[in-house]
Amino acid sequence: MEYQGIKDWEGLLDPLDDQLRMHILSYGHFVEAAYRSFDFDVASPMYATCRYEEDSMLARCGLGKSGYKVVRNLYATSAVCIPRWMKRVPNLVSPRSSWIGYVAVCDDVEEISQLGRRNVVIAFRGTATLSEWLENLRATLTCLPDDMAPADCTRPPMVQSGLLSLYTSSYECCHSLRDSIREEMHKILEMFSNDNESLSITITGHSLGAALAILTAYDITTEFCHAPPVTVVSFGGPRVGNHHFRSQLEANGTKILRIVNSDDPITKVPGFVFDDMAVSGSGMPRWLRKWVEDTRYAYAEVGKELRLSSKDCPEVIGSGNVATCHDLKTYLHLINNFVSSNCPLRATAKRVIKMEQSKTTASAPV
Numbered sequence: 605m606e607y608q609g610i611k612d613w614e615g616l617l618d619p620l621d622d623q624l625r626m627h628i629l630s631y632g633h634f635v636e637a638a639y640r641s642f643d644f645d646v647a648s649p650m651y652a653t654c655r656y657e658e659d660s661m662l663a664r665c666g667l668g669k670s671g672y673k674v675v676r677n678l679y680a681t682s683a684v685c686i687p688r689w690m691k692r693v694p695n696l697v698s699p700r701s702s703w704i705g706y707v708a709v710c711d712d713v714e715e716i717s718q719l720g721r722r723n724v725v726i727a728f729r730g731t732a733t734l735s736e737w738l739e740n741l742r743a744t745l746t747c748l749p750d751d752m753a754p755a756d757c758t759r760p761p762m763v764q765s766g767l768l769s770l771y772t773s774s775y776e777c778c779h780s781l782r783d784s785i786r787e788e789m790h791k792i793l794e795m796f797s798n799d800n801e802s803l804s805i806t807i808t809g810h811s812l813g814a815a816l817a818i819l820t821a822y823d824i825t826t827e828f829c830h831a832p833p834v835t836v837v838s839f840g841g842p843r844v845g846n847h848h849f850r851s852q853l854e855a856n857g858t859k860i861l862r863i864v865n866s867d868d869p870i871t872k873v874p875g876f877v878f879d880d881m882a883v884s885g886s887g888m889p890r891w892l893r894k895w896v897e898d899t900r901y902a903y904a905e906v907g908k909e910l911r912l913s914s915k916d917c918p919e920v921i922g923s924g925n926v927a928t929c930h931d932l933k934t935y936l937h938l939i940n941n942f943v944s945s946n947c948p949l950r951a952t953a954k955r956v957i958k959m960e961q962s963k964t965t966a967s968a969p970v
Contacts (some may be wrong), residue, residue, distance in 0.1 A: 605720075607837045608804055609859030613908050620942050621909070628910075630670075631725070631808040631837040632936045636727035637665035638705045638813070639932065652702035652733055662708065671712025672725060676788045679780045680704040681773040681815070682735035684742070684766070699732035701778040704770075705729055705813065707788050721802035724792055726785070726820060728813030730840075736812060739766030743874030745846055745900040751822055752782075754852060758829070761822075761849035764842075764874060764898070768946065771823075781827050785820055786827055793828065803832035810932045811870060813843025818860060818906060822849070825856035836860040836907065839935045840868050843875060847904035860907025865938060867914040867929040875901040912938040 606616065606664050607627045617623045641661055643650045652706075656664050658674040681701040692713070705728035718720050731737055745762035749772060753760055774780040779787070789805075796803055805824065809817040821836045841862060853860070864871045917938055928934055 605804075605833070608806065608833060609861060609908070610833070612859065613861060616970065617908065617910055620939075625939060625942070628837060628861070628939055629936060631727075631806060632810075632932065632939070633667060633726055634672075634708070634727040634838060635669075635729065635808055635810045635813065635932060636936075637662060637667055638727045638809075640665045640734060641706075642729055643704060644732060645748050652699045654703045654706075658706075661706065671710050671715035672708040673711045674706050674708045675792075676707040676784065677703060678705045678707065678726075678728075678781055678784055679778055680736070680770045681778055682733075682773040683769045683773040684735060684738045685759070686734065686738070698736075700735065700775045702733050702736070702818070704781065706807070707792075709792065719804075721804050722796060724803065724805045726805070726807040726817070728807075728809030728816045728820075730809070730811030730813050736770065740812065740842075742766035742769065743901070745903070748849075748896050750824060754826060757848070757852070759848045761845055761852050762939075763819060763845040763849055764815070767819060767844065769811075770812075771816065771819050781816070781820075782823060785823070789824055789828060789831075791859070793798070793831075805832055805834045806837060807834065808837045808839075810839040810935070811841065811842070811930065814838035814862075815844050817841070818844045818853070821858045822853055822856070823862070824859050826852070834858050837863070837933060839863050840865060840870055840930050842870055842873050843903035844906065845904065846902060850904040850906045853906055861908050861910060862905075863910045863912065863935060863939065865912050865914055865935060867930050869926060870930050875903040877903055877905060910939075910942075912942055914938065917941055 607624050613624070631661065641654050641656050643653055645651055645656050654661065654677055658677065661674050662668060662670060662672060681699045682698075686698060693844070705726065708725045708727070708775070710716055710723045717725070731740060742765040744765050746765045746768060747762055748761045748768070771781050774783065807817040807821050809815075815838075817836045817838050818841070821834045825831050825834050838860065874966075912935070914934065
């Protein structure tokens with residue numbers, strides 16, 4: 605459970621514990637499976653759906669021996685209206701609802717025994733359709749609906765408008781992502797509660813999926829009074845909500861590990877972040893402090909952060925490119941090769957790399 609954050613990963617992040625490294629990479633592979641399963645071909649009649657059946661999805665994505673079984677496909681719906689001129693361009697056609705991820709339950713006896721519990725994984729891919737890109741641009745903070753807001757909250761938690769839209773919107777016969785997750789969680793909790801079996805829920809995602817993972821964790825821990833431990837492992841996620849939203853996450857006991865590439869601009873948007881000490885400090889006028897708390901662009905970082913940098917891995921092709929810095933494969937490569945900033949090995953490794961580069965340059969023909 606320490607790898608799930610029960611002690612906020614104290615002593616495990618710097619230097620990065622090898623078992624935790626493997627733990628993080630395993631959840632990254634679940635997110636990779638969400639990308640591999642998604643049909644990106646806009647010319648395909650199956651565009652924006654899952655390419656595989658539930659029973660074979662993980663196996664076809666190289667996770668056949670993971671011990672997990674997919675029990676539900678998840679769809680996100682956009683409420684944003686696409687401009688008419690965009691509809692005339694075939695490559696810009698975007699469905700209202702698209703496959704965004706899945707719920708998988710560990711059903712392998714050996715894996716359950718090793719973990720000491722039955723784990724449930726919810727995995728989300730990142731932005732893929734035009735509708736989702738348009739929702740990403742709706743960066744103002746908005747209050748949560750009544751059925752997601754805590755009853756005794758004096759100041760409302762607020763989250764990014766477009767993100768909330770993707771989570772709560774429904775379309776024709778397609779349930780909202782929120783309703784699908786709640787329904788599946790009811791089934792899972794009811795199924796295993798009679799067995800007095802220990803459960804944990806791990807929600808993971810990349811980019812937009814990372815933000816949805818945090819919002820999903822908030823919803824589960826708010827909706828289910830006696831929810832099992834909920835952990836988020838996010839890769840390259842944007843900001844999600846204000847500091848009241850963060851406070852509620854902490855009050856609910858949600859554990860969040862954000863993996864951040866310092867060269868990835870997506871992790872620095874939307875909005876801006878005020879330092880907590882500056883906000884609560886006596887030096888700030890009351891009116892300004894209230895404005896900071898209430899403004900619709902003041903976000904708050906959540907959870908624990910594992911900070912990486914593309915600059916520490918020159919072997920990553922195009923490491924200075926924005927798209928490369930944000931790519932999930934880059935994140936997994938950086939995690940696999942991460943060495944603590946306080947570790948002498950890192951400085952030695954950098955010197956070796958520089959020496960090798962200088963040798964290459966010296967021997968290269970003019």
